[in-house]
Amino acid sequence: MAYTAEAPAIAAGDDPMVPRIGRVRRRVRELSDVWTLTVEMEDGRPLAFAPGQFNMLTAFGVGEAAISISGDRDRADSGLIHTIRAVGPVSGALTRLGPGDVIGVRGPFGVGWPVDAAKGSDVVIVAGGLGLAPLRPLIYAVLASRKDYGRFALLFGARTPADILFRREIEQWRRRLDVEIQVTVDTSGEDWYGNVGVVTALVPQASFDPQNTIAYVCGPEVMMRFGAAALRDAGVPDTAMYLSMERNMKCGVGLCGHCQLGTAFVCRDGPVFRNDVLRPLMAVKEL
Amino acid sequence: MTTDGAGSGPTAIIERRDLQALFDVLLQRGYRVVGPTRRDEAIVYDDIAVIDQLPAGWTDEQEGGRYRLKRREDAALFGYAVGPHSWKKFLHAPIQQLWRARREGDKTTVEHEPPRPERFALVGVRACELHAIAIQDKVFLNGEHADPHYRARRNDAFIVSVNCGKAGGTCFCVSMNTGPKVAGGFDLNLTELLDGGQHRFLIEAGSDAGREVLDQLPKRPATSQDAKAADAVIAATASSMGRSMKSDDVHQLLLRNLDHVRWNNVAERCLACSNCTMVCPTCFCTSVEEASDLTGTESSRSRRWDSCFTMDYSYVHGGSVRSTTRSRYRQWMTHKLSTWHDQFGTSGCVGCGRCITWCPVGIDITEEVAAIRSSEPH
Ligand SMILES: Cc1cc2nc3c(=O)[nH]c(=O)nc-3n(C[C@H](O)[C@H](O)[C@H](O)COP(=O)(O)OP(=O)(O)OC[C@H]3O[C@@H](n4cnc5c(N)ncnc54)[C@H](O)[C@@H]3O)c2cc1C
Numbered sequence A: 001m002a003y004t005a006e007a008p009a010i011a012a013g014d015d016p017m018v019p020r021i022g023r024v025r026r027r028v029r030e031l032s033d034v035w036t037l038t039v040e041m042e043d044g045r046p047l048a049f050a051p052g053q054f055n056m057l058t059a060f061g062v063g064e065a066a067i068s069i070s071g072d073r074d075r076a077d078s079g080l081i082h083t084i085r086a087v088g089p090v091s092g093a094l095t096r097l098g099p100g101d102v103i104g105v106r107g108p109f110g111v112g113w114p115v116d117a118a119k120g121s122d123v124v125i126v127a128g129g130l131g132l133a134p135l136r137p138l139i140y141a142v143l144a145s146r147k148d149y150g151r152f153a154l155l156f157g158a159r160t161p162a163d164i165l166f167r168r169e170i171e172q173w174r175r176r177l178d179v180e181i182q183v184t185v186d187t188s189g190e191d192w193y194g195n196v197g198v199v200t201a202l203v204p205q206a207s208f209d210p211q212n213t214i215a216y217v218c219g220p221e222v223m224m225r226f227g228a229a230a231l232r233d234a235g236v237p238d239t240a241m242y243l244s245m246e247r248n249m250k251c252g253v254g255l256c257g258h259c260q261l262g263t264a265f266v267c268r269d270g271p272v273f274r275n276d277v278l279r280p281l282m283a284v285k286e287l
Numbered sequence B: 001m002t003t004d005g006a007g008s009g010p011t012a013i014i015e016r017r018d019l020q021a022l023f024d025v026l027l028q029r030g031y032r033v034v035g036p037t038r039r040d041e042a043i044v045y046d047d048i049a050v051i052d053q054l055p056a057g058w059t060d061e062q063e064g065g066r067y068r069l070k071r072r073e074d075a076a077l078f079g080y081a082v083g084p085h086s087w088k089k090f091l092h093a094p095i096q097q098l099w100r101a102r103r104e105g106d107k108t109t110v111e112h113e114p115p116r117p118e119r120f121a122l123v124g125v126r127a128c129e130l131h132a133i134a135i136q137d138k139v140f141l142n143g144e145h146a147d148p149h150y151r152a153r154r155n156d157a158f159i160v161s162v163n164c165g166k167a168g169g170t171c172f173c174v175s176m177n178t179g180p181k182v183a184g185g186f187d188l189n190l191t192e193l194l195d196g197g198q199h200r201f202l203i204e205a206g207s208d209a210g211r212e213v214l215d216q217l218p219k220r221p222a223t224s225q226d227a228k229a230a231d232a233v234i235a236a237t238a239s240s241m242g243r244s245m246k247s248d249d250v251h252q253l254l255l256r257n258l259d260h261v262r263w264n265n266v267a268e269r270c271l272a273c274s275n276c277t278m279v280c281p282t283c284f285c286t287s288v289e290e291a292s293d294l295t296g297t298e299s300s301r302s303r304r305w306d307s308c309f310t311m312d313y314s315y316v317h318g319g320s321v322r323s324t325t326r327s328r329y330r331q332w333m334t335h336k337l338s339t340w341h342d343q344f345g346t347s348g349c350v351g352c353g354r355c356i357t358w359c360p361v362g363i364d365i366t367e368e369v370a371a372i373r374s375s376e377p378h
């Protein structure tokens, strides 16, 4: 006898490989190849998540991809938010889904950013490109209880001014007096008056107490290596740095093997790792 | 499912001519009986209903990259080592549909058959293979998310194990502490005895289900003579292992040597063909694939066995994390012998020797470990 996944407790609880049904409510173009989807679960049960966690999203008939949650955990009932770059078949199909279209959701999976660990400390966020998307829920969480944290610096790098993700929101954050925001681009056009260069070069300029800081880094792997090195040079210990890793993922729940990184399953033990754990793994080529 | 630890209770003797009764009782009880049989010049695991389907009087010769069947001088039913198949093909299906989605008008539903509990009786499971099953149990059942398909097949499985009467040319279970003597995890356990011209089996039950089946079999109590004969069989097997590996420190040895030059050396020989992962009884990796009909109203997802030797396995946008054979062989071997301990609290290798025998170029995991050990840079 077949039963349907609309009985969510069974589908989600019993078989971790069966997606729940969601519907796209909103689709917003962020950049030339990046869209943000707001998804509502068909069963009406919002999906509670922690900043830094991801879902496995299905474009029916095409396939599934791991996509971080980019929304606000305190507003989970107003929809599940994902920001997706179209790079191939699955991500392409996901970004073509419009209002009313059906999408499959498994998750949330993985270990996210520690949010409370930084209370009482300065917060430094180093993001490269689409790496800002998985960090956005963390930014929301910190800003929501801003007084619990020390200084707050967001350092963000994009390839060109046209690649600056969440640009309007960054401008809003920038207007607050209690945040330091630095944006840099690798190559600029004529109408860019900001920083030019790699994001890691912003680290020495940011104001934070390296002995009392928690740093969060997400972006392409090379950028994270350099970002972690710059933070270390500034005096932040590996035990106070968190990085989010990307690996091939087919299950998200520790059963398919694909995401292994040395001793770790990135889907289950990560994607966010503390750098003292991660650094020895990253030091081995092609591990 | 097996419940007890080691074989307990009295042992009995069942004569060769009466052993068909075991199959009859298992079939009567609704089990799908699978066991060793000879096909295409190899001993494989398949459905068997009658005892004549067992490879009576056959044995195997195994070496690196070589497998050959030959006649024995006697009519032993289990007188060979393990072949290219393992029991994972029954418990962890090579292809498994995960769900089907159907669109009707505005409505999409995802349907998945509740896993159909197949009640397998696995006959002829060796000690190393019992350990391999226990290892896959840890992977599929003991984590935060269990695999319902594996669970459905595993829960009701009835296991008839056999103490090995002959070590294969590539076996090293003694080194891995997994054999040749069966030490638990079975419903019934057999030792094949051929001494004194009497073909018989020492049989013991390891669970309530095993005792129930045993009660229905024609048998006589075992004598101390029979017990001694069984011990001798196991001792002879233990002392004739084809391979050996020092395993107590291999976990740390490999972690210390992730940049050893030996990985370059093995990469020059390895074809990245994936044979070793397919025959390994503990390898569990899978990939998923999507299918859809032409109209786009139905789609489905299936998973199938995958191998860390493929390029796709570690692909992320922009390229494969492990683009070289060196890193892929290293991933496989360090996972088996090293990181598996960190992940699951046990070795991922049981010393069955399959990966050595079925490697087309005869790469030998025991030799690779020995090579690294003997040339560890200080
Ligand atoms: C934890 C995590 C979080 C992520 N968060 C985001 C996010 O927020 N936004 C975003 O745009 N992207 C994110 N990604 C990357 C995204 O999963 C890949 O871009 C996507 O899988 C690419 O698939 P594709 O078919 O569109 O493209 P292609 O790169 O062309 O894929 C080709 C083949 O490779 C496979 N493949 C490629 N990358 C992966 C992967 N990482 N895992 C499994 N299979 C893969 C595909 O399944 C496909 O079979 C994340 C990845 C991970 C692991």
Ligand code: SF4
Binding pocket: B276, B279, B280, B281, B282, B336, B348, B349, B350, B351, B352, B353, B354, B355, B356, B365
């Ligand atoms: S690694 Fe080789 S010897 Fe070890 S269990 Fe797998 S196939 Fe058998």
Ligand code: SF4
Binding pocket: B269, B270, B271, B272, B273, B274, B275, B276, B277, B309, B355, B358, B359, B360, B361, B362, B363
């Ligand atoms: S070790 Fe042998 S069996 Fe394994 S992938 Fe390499 S060539 Fe194939």
Ligand code: FES
Binding pocket: A248, A249, A250, A251, A252, A253, A254, A255, A256, A257, A258, A259, A260, A265, A266, A267, A268
């Ligand atoms: S994604 Fe399958 S084990 Fe991590």
